[in-house]
Amino acid sequence: MAREPWVDQDVCISCGLCTDNVPEVFRFADNGKAECYDQTGASEEEIQNDAIDVCPVSCIHWR
Ligand code: SF4
Numbered sequence: 001m002a003r004e005p006w007v008d009q010d011v012c013i014s015c016g017l018c019t020d021n022v023p024e025v026f027r028f029a030d031n032g033k034a035e036c037y038d039q040t041g042a043s044e045e046e047i048q049n050d051a052i053d054v055c056p057v058s059c060i061h062w063r
Helices: 017-021 044-052
Strands: 005-007 026-028 034-036 060-062
Touching: 005 034, 005 044, 017 026, 017 044, 044 060
Parallel strands: none
Antiparallel strands: 005 060, 026 034
16 A cells, blocks of 8 residues: 655644645645645655655655
8 A cells, every 4th residue: 555645733834845746645624734634636746755854844755
């Protein structure tokens, strides 16, 4: 099974980079913090490069 990105919402500052760059995978939850809703929406490489590596507070992790 593919790895799943997970957003530590206690740390997320709702900057919108991950939701803008990879909207097939990340969206804002009702609490205003980002969440992964479909880990199959993009390749692991795209998730790594366009979301995890650019998150300003490094709060997206693989699990
Ligand atoms: S890039 Fe990081 S801080 Fe910005 S919305 Fe996504 S998870 Fe939150």
